[in-house]
Amino acid sequence: MKTLFTFALAGALSLSSLAANASDDLMALSEVKAKFKTVNVLLKGGVGEAKVSIMDKSGKKLHQRKVKVGDHDLIIPYNLDQMPCGAYQVKISTDQEEVTYEVSTFEPLKRSEELPLVAFGKKVGEETINLTVAGLENPGVDVQIRHNSSNKLIFSEKISQPEAFKKNYHLKGVSPEEVYVKVTDNLGRSKELFFEK
Numbered sequence: 001m002k003t004l005f006t007f008a009l010a011g012a013l014s015l016s017s018l019a020a021n022a023s024d025d026l027m028a029l030s031e032v033k034a035k036f037k038t039v040n041v042l043l044k045g046g047v048g049e050a051k052v053s054i055m056d057k058s059g060k061k062l063h064q065r066k067v068k069v070g071d072h073d074l075i076i077p078y079n080l081d082q083m084p085c086g087a088y089q090v091k092i093s094t095d096q097e098e099v100t101y102e103v104s105t106f107e108p109l110k111r112s113e114e115l116p117l118v119a120f121g122k123k124v125g126e127e128t129i130n131l132t133v134a135g136l137e138n139p140g141v142d143v144q145i146r147h148n149s150s151n152k153l154i155f156s157e158k159i160s161q162p163e164a165f166k167k168n169y170h171l172k173g174v175s176p177e178e179v180y181v182k183v184t185d186n187l188g189r190s191k192e193l194f195f196e197k
Helices: 004-026
Strands: 031-037 038-044 050-058 061-069 074-079 086-093 097-105 119-126 128-136 141-147 155-158 163-170 179-185 190-194
Touching: 004 031, 004 097, 031 086, 031 097, 038 050, 038 086, 038 097, 061 074, 119 190, 128 141, 128 179, 155 163
Parallel strands: none
Antiparallel strands: 031 038, 038 074, 050 061, 050 086, 086 097, 119 128, 128 163, 141 155, 141 179, 179 190
């Protein structure tokens, strides 16, 4: 009787070991990655029939589909453009095993030319203005100071300072309220700065 109990215990342990190995097998035969707002599910050849579910972070099912994987790898892309960025779960299950992956979607970084030019101007005296330009990837900024009413060019220069600069401009016989500054960087981004009373 003791021997029979030992065999039963050994059998139960080996079955639980097989179940754990089955989950490990599915993990080895699958991969989930997020690139921006697209989630790619890779199922390697040999998985067979599987069910793939996309869920939000609370576990609410957003989409589910059944697939059959033959001898070749299968990539299933999920476009989550209409969903908010954040954490999602991907559950892959077969008749024998199940694994759940967690991924996070994110917005792509904007390229420099898509971002606005960062430039600030302020009045620092009766005939003096201060210009600050930041976030330059390449040196080369055109600065023009023009009269508000006539658009007449009062002063211009090209500044080759990398990354950022701050500079005071002294206006002779003209108040800051009478002028505006147009700043253009070498990417073609520009900004006009006005000075209020």
